[in-house]
Amino acid sequence: MNKLNQSITLNNGAVIPNRIVMAPMTSKGSLWDGTVGKEDMEFFSRRSETAGLLITGATAVSKLGENFSYQMSIYEDRFIPGLAKLAEQMKRHGNKALVQIYHSGANSKVAYEKHGMVVAPSAVDFPHLPYEVTELTNEGIWEIIKDFGRATKRVIDAGFDGVEIHGAYKHIIQQFFSTYSNKRNDYWGGTLEKRMNFALEVINEVKETVKKHAKKDFIIGYRLTEDEMHKDSVGYDIHDTLQLIDKISDTKIDYIHVTSNRFGKQIKEVINNRTAFIFVPQDVTPYAAEEGLQYGDMVSLARAALIEPDFAKKIKEGKEAEVATKITSTEMARSLHWPIKMAEWLLDPNGRNAVPEGIEYFKNLD
Numbered sequence: 001m002n003k004l005n006q007s008i009t010l011n012n013g014a015v016i017p018n019r020i021v022m023a024p025m026t027s028k029g030s031l032w033d034g035t036v037g038k039e040d041m042e043f044f045s046r047r048s049e050t051a052g053l054l055i056t057g058a059t060a061v062s063k064l065g066e067n068f069s070y071q072m073s074i075y076e077d078r079f080i081p082g083l084a085k086l087a088e089q090m091k092r093h094g095n096k097a098l099v100q101i102y103h104s105g106a107n108s109k110v111a112y113e114k115h116g117m118v119v120a121p122s123a124v125d126f127p128h129l130p131y132e133v134t135e136l137t138n139e140g141i142w143e144i145i146k147d148f149g150r151a152t153k154r155v156i157d158a159g160f161d162g163v164e165i166h167g168a169y170k171h172i173i174q175q176f177f178s179t180y181s182n183k184r185n186d187y188w189g190g191t192l193e194k195r196m197n198f199a200l201e202v203i204n205e206v207k208e209t210v211k212k213h214a215k216k217d218f219i220i221g222y223r224l225t226e227d228e229m230h231k232d233s234v235g236y237d238i239h240d241t242l243q244l245i246d247k248i249s250d251t252k253i254d255y256i257h258v259t260s261n262r263f264g265k266q267i268k269e270v271i272n273n274r275t276a277f278i279f280v281p282q283d284v285t286p287y288a289a290e291e292g293l294q295y296g297d298m299v300s301l302a303r304a305a306l307i308e309p310d311f312a313k314k315i316k317e318g319k320e321a322e323v324a325t326k327i328t329s330t331e332m333a334r335s336l337h338w339p340i341k342m343a344e345w346l347l348d349p350n351g352r353n354a355v356p357e358g359i360e361y362f363k364n365l366d
């Protein structure tokens with residue numbers, strides 16, 4: 001596992017002690033109002049040695065941007081004290097900790113529940129949503145871009161090492177990039193180039209904020225989903241994405257992070273070492289992680305981090321044979337410090353599909 005243990009220096013000079021990234025996971029251990037909760041604190045604290053680069057779950061930059069219940073928010077200063085304690089816990093073993101910042105646009109289901117309103121690039125009648133969305137004005141769009149900047153300032157004030165801009169999984173940045181959800185004919189839509197503008201303006205705002213308020217080695221990453229297919233139409237395909245990746249690579253942010261193990265070779269070629277590439281092996285073993293480094297400069301792990309909080313620590317100590325790859329007992333389930341609502345979410349047959357093996361042991365926990 002020599003390669004996984006090598007450190008890496010990012011564009012801004014930040015040094016990550018190894019090639020392992022804990023993927024962002026909404027862990028549902030925070031309070032209904034978005035304040036960091038005790039269960040999330042324990043979940044992330046227990047994972048301070050999972051990876052060299054640790055990323056929180058999606059954290060809303062605007063009041064109207066919340067998709068999931070009981071996740072963390074960062075849209076007001078009152079969230080900073082809780083986040084500062086979280087940063088301290090995540091960083092206590094010398095690994096880097098980032099906040100994933102996002103706005104869910106049309107998919108802000110929790111914002112709808114709390115405030116009765118949801119905003120989106122276009123007023124599309126989405127069949128999967130039980131409410132109508134309100135089309136953003138040009139001013140409203142710039143306000144959300146500024147929210148990404150204001151959130152970044154709070155991440156800096158809380159003492160984290162960086163931000164990951166969440167441009168994946170059909171949240172607002174992806175909604176602007178997709179022809180399925182963006183029907184605009186202004187600066188923000190109409191052509192592929194214009195559908196990239198929201199993503200690029202968010203990156204620019206975050207960069208400007210970092211330049212003004214953070215140390216030089218504050219990390220800026222960007223996550224995207226490789227393509228978006230619908231039953232009868234294509235939101236965007238990998239060729240569109242490769243053009244976006246080319247533009248983002250030119251901004252010289254510190255990394256680009258994808259969401260699946262598809263297209264690794266093409267993406268690596270387009271990035272061409274302009275920024276670091278975080279590949280997603282979609283597996284839970286150290287061997288798959290190491291293999292993923294043929295494409296990525298780093299590899300990110302979600303389910304592996306749920307099952308084995310000491311993933312990077314064990315690899316560093318040469319104990320890769322001891323890395324757990326499934327949950328094998330009720331006792332082990334209890335030791336993993338999963339917030340209860342996340343366990344319930346993963347146990348729900350209509351919920352997430354990336355379910356860790358052995359999840360049924362959580363059924364026996366009280």
Ligand SMILES: Cc1cc2nc3c(=O)[nH]c(=O)nc-3n(C[C@H](O)[C@H](O)[C@H](O)COP(=O)(O)O)c2cc1C
Pocket residue numbers: 023024025026027056057058100166168169223259260280281282283300301302303304342352354
């Ligand atoms: C419980 C859970 C919550 C997740 N929440 C997020 C999230 O907030 N943001 C994000 O970008 N991805 C999220 N993901 C996706 C993971 O980061 C990852 O891309 C995906 O699970 C595939 O990786 P894996 O095969 O290692 O699990 C989540 C995954 C899980 C299992």
